[in-house]
Amino acid sequence: MDLNDPNVRIQYRIQQATAQGEFNEALYFTADEFQRLLTVDLQTSIDNRVNNWLTFVSEQSEKVAPEPTAEEIAARRKELEDELGRLG
8 A cells, every 4th residue: 555645544533522422533634644743733633623513512402492392292293183184
């Protein structure tokens, strides 16, 4: 295998436990990029990925729809039963 082949990539896996759960991701580099990569730059990339994921997960969890009320469930059930009757 020729590491200088532009199609060859080095995968750097990120696995990090967070308050929101396990973060699993990977960064991909050419051999040249990986050789020139500084430890501080790699850590910055990792921190950015983890922090972006945490922000996304936190914002999305705030958008979760509230549990429907018993009345809403009953109304939806009636709608479905009526539709089933029409299709029947």
